[in-house]
Amino acid sequence: MSYPFKEIEEKWQEAWTKSKSFNARADLKRKKYYLLEMFPYPSGKIHMGHVRNYTIADVAARFKIMQGFNVLHPMGFDAFGQPAENAAIKNKTKPRIWAYKCIEWMKIELKKMGFSYDWERELSTCDSDYYKWNQWIFLKMLEQGLAYKKSSSVNWCVACETTLANEEVIEGECWRCHTKVEQKDLEQWFLKITEYKERLLEDLKQLKDWPERVLSMQTNWIGKSPGVQVDFKLKDSKKIIPVFTTRADTIFGATYIVLAPGHPLVKEIIKGNPEEKKVLRFIEKTSKASKAIREATEVKKEGIFTGCFAVNPVNNEEVPIWVADYVLMEYGSGAIMAVPTHDQRDFLFAKEHGLPMRIVIKGQDSAKDMNEAYEGDGIQVNSGQFNGLINKEAKIRIAEWMQETGIGKIETHWRLRDWLISRQRFWGTPIPIIYCAKCGIVAVPYEDLPVKLPPDAPFTGEGGSPLGKVKEFVNTPCPKCKAPSRRETDTMATFFDSSWYFLRFCSPKFEKAPFDVGEVKYWMPVDQYIGGIEHAILHLLYSRFFTKFFKDLGMIEFDEPFKRLLTQGMVLKDGEVMSKSRGNIVDPDSIIKNYGADTLRLFILFAAPPETELEWDDRGIEGAFKFLNRVWRIQDNFPAMPSGVQAVSRPIAGKVWREKDKADPALLRVLHKTIKKVTADIEGFKFNTAIASLMELTNAIYQSGADKKVFQTLVILFSPIAPHLCEELWQILGNKESICKQKWPKYDPHLLVEEKVTIAIQVNGKVRSKIEIPADISEEKLKASVLADEKLKPWLQGRPPKNFIFVPRKLVNIVV
RNA sequence: GCGGACGUGGCGGAACUGGCAGACGCGGUAGCCUUAGGAGCUAUUGGGGAAACCCUUGGGGGUUCAAAUCCCUCCGUCCGCACCA
Numbered sequence: 001m002s003y004p005f006k007e008i009e010e011k012w013q014e015a016w017t018k019s020k021s022f023n024a025r026a027d028l029k030r031k032k033y034y035l036l037e038m039f040p041y042p043s044g045k046i047h048m049g050h051v052r053n054y055t056i057a058d059v060a061a062r063f064k065i066m067q068g069f070n071v072l073h074p075m076g077f078d079a080f081g082q083p084a085e086n087a088a089i090k091n092k093t094k095p096r097i098w099a100y101k102c103i104e105w106m107k108i109e110l111k112k113m114g115f116s117y118d119w120e121r122e123l124s125t126c127d128s129d130y131y132k133w134n135q136w137i138f139l140k141m142l143e144q145g146l147a148y149k150k151s152s153s154v155n156w157c158v159a160c161e162t163t164l165a166n167e168e169v170i171e172g173e174c175w176r177c178h179t180k181v182e183q184k185d186l187e188q189w190f191l192k193i194t195e196y197k198e199r200l201l202e203d204l205k206q207l208k209d210w211p212e213r214v215l216s217m218q219t220n221w222i223g224k225s226p227g228v229q230v231d232f233k234l235k236d237s238k239k240i241i242p243v244f245t246t247r248a249d250t251i252f253g254a255t256y257i258v259l260a261p262g263h264p265l266v267k268e269i270i271k272g273n274p275e276e277k278k279v280l281r282f283i284e285k286t287s288k289a290s291k292a293i294r295e296a297t298e299v300k301k302e303g304i305f306t307g308c309f310a311v312n313p314v315n316n317e318e319v320p321i322w323v324a325d326y327v328l329m330e331y332g333s334g335a336i337m338a339v340p341t342h343d344q345r346d347f348l349f350a351k352e353h354g355l356p357m358r359i360v361i362k363g364q365d366s367a368k369d370m371n372e373a374y375e376g377d378g379i380q381v382n383s384g385q386f387n388g389l390i391n392k393e394a395k396i397r398i399a400e401w402m403q404e405t406g407i408g409k410i411e412t413h414w415r416l417r418d419w420l421i422s423r424q425r426f427w428g429t430p431i432p433i434i435y436c437a438k439c440g441i442v443a444v445p446y447e448d449l450p451v452k453l454p455p456d457a458p459f460t461g462e463g464g465s466p467l468g469k470v471k472e473f474v475n476t477p478c479p480k481c482k483a484p485s486r487r488e489t490d491t492m493a494t495f496f497d498s499s500w501y502f503l504r505f506c507s508p509k510f511e512k513a514p515f516d517v518g519e520v521k522y523w524m525p526v527d528q529y530i531g532g533i534e535h536a537i538l539h540l541l542y543s544r545f546f547t548k549f550f551k552d553l554g555m556i557e558f559d560e561p562f563k564r565l566l567t568q569g570m571v572l573k574d575g576e577v578m579s580k581s582r583g584n585i586v587d588p589d590s591i592i593k594n595y596g597a598d599t600l601r602l603f604i605l606f607a608a609p610p611e612t613e614l615e616w617d618d619r620g621i622e623g624a625f626k627f628l629n630r631v632w633r634i635q636d637n638f639p640a641m642p643s644g645v646q647a648v649s650r651p652i653a654g655k656v657w658r659e660k661d662k663a664d665p666a667l668l669r670v671l672h673k674t675i676k677k678v679t680a681d682i683e684g685f686k687f688n689t690a691i692a693s694l695m696e697l698t699n700a701i702y703q704s705g706a707d708k709k710v711f712q713t714l715v716i717l718f719s720p721i722a723p724h725l726c727e728e729l730w731q732i733l734g735n736k737e738s739i740c741k742q743k744w745p746k747y748d749p750h751l752l753v754e755e756k757v758t759i760a761i762q763v764n765g766k767v768r769s770k771i772e773i774p775a776d777i778s779e780e781k782l783k784a785s786v787l788a789d790e791k792l793k794p795w796l797q798g799r800p801p802k803n804f805i806f807v808p809r810k811l812v813n814i815v816v
Numbered sequence: 817g818c819g820g821a822c823g824u825g826g827c828g829g830a831a832c833u834g835g836c837a838g839a840c841g842c843g844g845u846a847g848c849c850u851u852a853g854g855a856g857c858u859a860u861u862g863g864g865g866a867a868a869c870c871c872u873u874g875g876g877g878g879u880u881c882a883a884a885u886c887c888c889u890c891c892g893u894c895c896g897c898a899c900c901a
Contacts, residue, residue, distance in 0.1 A: 345817090759836085
């Protein structure tokens with residue numbers, strides 16, 4: 001027998017919708033709180049990951065509302081993208097129909113969870129009302145020189161038949177279908193995110209409430225490495241080999257240089273020399289070894305001498321030039337100066353091939369027979385005029401000196417590349433560009449936006465963009481000269497859509513611009529953003545980039561879109577991520593059916609803190625359900641079964657509410673402790689411990705007897721977590737107004753004070769006794785009664801205490 | 817290799833700025849109630865020991881009256897980046 005969760009949940013979901021309980025209005029007189037979850041891709045069904053993400057957010061939203069904040073808590077759908085296209089091909093329907101159907105299904109499931117969304121702000125990125133503004137933003141970027149087209153070797157997924165951003169290539173494979181990514185030369189649209197690299201890096205410092213992990217991933221990805229480009233002259237030639245180094249302090253120890261096998265100079269310099277054939281053979285061999293093999297860990301570094309020499313510009317020493325596969329053409333200048341004494345890779349290579357070494361930085365323990373490179377700090381030696389300096393300083397001084405004398409140039413290398421946004425796909429935002437034979441690349445005029453996707457296109461699943469096959473779409477007059485022209489048939493990467501949706505939510509129906517500047521000024525930035533760690537780099541980096549772009553346009557005044565970020569952990573089953581292929585999926589809908597949404601919410605919040613992985617546990621669900629029933633039964637003053645069913649013959653406590661004037665002071669103390677704890681815990685997203693203390697309060701009520709006032713407060717405190725149950729109990733207790741509108745309770749510090757406390761008495765740090773004493777006892781008095789304690793006699797053995805430490809309310813430690 | 821997070825009962829996990837380790841829950845045990853219990857309630861539950869006691873936060877060392885918490889060192893797990901010069 002259990003509480004009637006089904007009726008209750010349906011009843012209140014309907015009531016909330018009807019009364020528009022969660023619809024937000026900007027109000028300058030009130031403090032705002034913008035809470036946002038990463039919006040879902042409408043696959044049609046919600047999974048446990050969604051449930052966890054959105055439950056965490058929902059508790060925070062309801063809590064903030066009760067605290068009096070003006071809360072914005074919107075929901076929408078990231079609806080463009082390949083899966084809809086693939087599903088359309090498979091099910092012989094159209095992506096649009098498919099997508100909107102999925103959105104409907106998904107909304108039904110979200111509503112069944114009782115989430116407090118402002119559904120009037122719902123948006124879908126596949127609406128032309130939305131993607132019109134993608135196009136608008138693109139054109140603005142084009143005007144600013146931030147969107148450009150170039151032909152380049154791009155990542156190409158054969159299976160998806162589209163290009164991929166660097167960010168979408170994981171270990172050489174397509175992030176979505178895991179097909180090996182190939183390189184292909186194509187004309188593509190790029191966004192100049194690199195223009196913002198300094199700010200994207202610098203402003204990470206503002207993000208004090210972001211997880212360390214995400215900050216470090218972003219830093220890593222942007223990959224700033226300051227250094228020097230040094231020009232090594234080729235011996236007996238005017239040719240120059242530029243190398244890049246971050247360790248200018250080691251340049252006097254550069255005893256050879258290495259070119260990447262693909263370096264354009266290699267073939268030039270070996271021409272006609274005796275080593276030519278051997279070197280060519282080596283290059284051919286290494287080029288065959290694919291990137292994947294090369295990346296397989298601990299491959300032996302292979303290389304070959306070119307027969308040529310270069311001159312180290314700092315000491316005019318001749319150094320041999322080698323070609324080796326451990327130098328990559330893709331990074332820096334494709335050439336390095338090798339310092340075997342202070343770089344482990346160079347060290348291994350030099351050992352292998354008997355190349356010279358020279359120590360230039362003395363570590364604390366300067367080893368004569370090195371068996372590995374010394375990469376730490378130390379004093380410069382063998383470094384000309386820089387001898388005696390600490391290498392950290394020498395690094396700067398040498399760089400400056402090289403810059404002054406023209407030997408080198410201070411430079412910074414970045415890992416971050418411009419963002420490729422062209423996709424050869426149908427289900428995305430058309431790039432608003434027209435190609436005219438006479439005028440060239442022409443932007444679609446703003447007044448002609450949106451460039452709408454045609455209602456239909458042939459989906460064969462064969463190569464090429466489906467848009468290219470829709471004549472009515474492709475053929476269009478040039479906006480400038482009216483000559484027959486062609487539209488761009490590529491669409492935008494869907495990460496474009498999600499890079500600014502948080503701004504659109506502030507004024508989702510605004511018609512004059514992507515967003516209403518005034519509304520955004522009130523609501524933004526997002527106070528709390530919640531989503532999966534898988535978006536730690538891409539989505540968050542792009543969103544930060546867009547935000548800075550809007551700031552430069554003068555449309556917003558802040559630098560960073562998301563003040564606080566929480567990345568929730570994954571939901572696992574049997575230690576593995578839930579997935580179709582593993583067949584270990586637990587469907588949220590079936591849990592809702594059998595136990596109700598409140599049980600699911602409670603379990604998912606209680607089982608683990610939000611950031612850590614959560615192991616699914618059917619028994620945990622039972623436990624959560626049991627607790628809800630336990631709370632429910634308080635209204636009946638704890639009969640074992642709900643009213644209507646036969647009650648147990650032996651009541652646990654009084655069957656009636658306690659008399660008003662007979663409050664139990666101990667219970668009151670627990671209550672106020674709970675208020676304090678739950679408030680702090682929800683504030684800090686520690687829901688598991690918040691729930692634990694609510695359980696303690698419930699246990700205390702069972703012990704002490706039913707107290708209506710205490711119970712009312714428990715119901716309020718519990719309501720963000722189990723809103724349906726609490727709303728019903730609230731009504732049963734005789735309240736008319738929704739519990740969502742109740743003020744969050746405050747604890748009374750006076751009631752927390754305990755008159756008597758039990759403190760531990762330690763002798764030499766070990767607990768030997770406990771005594772109950774008045775909380776505010778003086779140390780003198782305490783000392784007297786402690787030393788009189790019989791239990792301590794054997795431990796003290798009459799020895800006088802050397803030290804007597806008293807931590808009020810906690811313990812006493814006697815040192816003898 | 818670099819960067820980040822972490823390591824606590826049979827399990828999920830608590831422990832504020834160093835102050836009684838193991839809150840809360842799951843599971844277990846015993847009892848009550850019941851025609852019945854996979855419901856409910858009560859008690860108990862880190863390990864060893866008959867007990868007094870002893871041991872216990874990955875291992876070792878240190879600081880301290882006092883360490884899961886701080887420092888050093890080693891081991892291990894997870895994540896991100898990666899022949900990045």
